[in-house]
Amino acid sequence: MKKLCISVVSLLVIFSCGKQNLPDKVEEHIKKNLGDNPNKQQIEELLISGQVIYGSRPEEAKKYFEAAAKYDPRGAYALSDYYLEKEDYENFEKWVKQAAEGGDSRAQFNLGYYYDERNRLEEAKRWYIKAGEQGDSEAQFNLGIIYFNENNWNEAEKWYLKAIQNNHSKAYNALGRIYSEEKRFKEAEYMYLQALESGNNSWQIYSNLGYLYYELGDYSKSLKFLEIALSKDKENKVINCNIMKTKEKLKKYDGITINRKNCKK
Structure with missing residues (x-):
């Protein structure tokens, strides 16, 4: 899943390696920045501080994210990432939902994906749609897949086209498949x-x-592309079967024995 990405808008406080315990310094830094009514820059500094120390001191980073999450969905998103890495899915769902409800498109995608993987497709669609409406091409593509599998090809086409507009290369193939099935x-x-x-x-x-x-009915062209496909997956049953049928149409039998053998696997 996607990682937290925060633009730096203020200078980060650099922690010294003095005698004071680092967790105490974190608490002190949080209190200093939050106060009674923190402004946008102070909340941003908490997010940045947590991100900077996350790799080496994730437990302390979590405190920054918890403090920021009260005011900014990016804090909740960062917490969801923290719990995902720990495979604590209950807390992951709690925090990613908070971030998603706060309008974070990354969280909306991740929550949709979480439900998608668990076959909770109505919930997955709900959050993919929210992310897709914000331009998330992966959410748009995944919506296309869900609707295609539900045989709702009009909706699948709609979302694949949106994904294509956002340069999602796999959506071209997926939409091509729909058009091919529809002749x-x-x-x-x-x-x-x-x-x-x-x-x-x-x-x-x-x-x-x-x-x-x-x-x-363009069998020569068909064989050309099928042989390229076969060069990428030599023992693929479907490709070998299609090559065998195409060679029979062309009355070209070179290598057809191998194709027939792999077709029967």
Whole structure:
């Protein structure tokens, strides 16, 4: 999951290595910055201070985040990260929900993902939508997957298109698959080729293009892309089966015995 990212707007207090206990200095620093009515800069300093010492002194960093969480959802988000690393999922959910309800898009995505992994899909959709509406492309893409699996292809298309607008390369392939299933082959071809142009060179793209051209009756082009897919995953059953069928259409039998063998695995 994503890490806390805070822009520095004030100078960080550097802790000295004196005789005073570091936890005491943390408490003193928190009290100094919070007071009765902390301003934005003081809250920011607490967040920054916690982030700076988090790697070496996470327990003390947690105190900063707890203090900041009363005023800023980023503090709650940082606490959720702390508990996630400890695999304390009850406290993770508590704090990530507080941050998400405070409008932190990273927390909204993480909470959606947390529910998604546990198959609590209605809750996952709720938080993915909130993150997606703030432009989180991963949330948009994951929404597309959920709706696709629910056979709600109109909603899946909507969210994949949003993810594409935010340069999510995998969304091209996913949307191409929808168009291919709907026999919208030209649109599917465009999406698959855009996926390649965006840098997604997975075997799935080439395999999908191979299947597309097979459906269009362009067997030579189909074989070309299927063989590229096979070079990336030699024993893939689906690719080998499709190559075997395509070679039979072309009456090209070179290597077909191996394809047939791997097709039957």
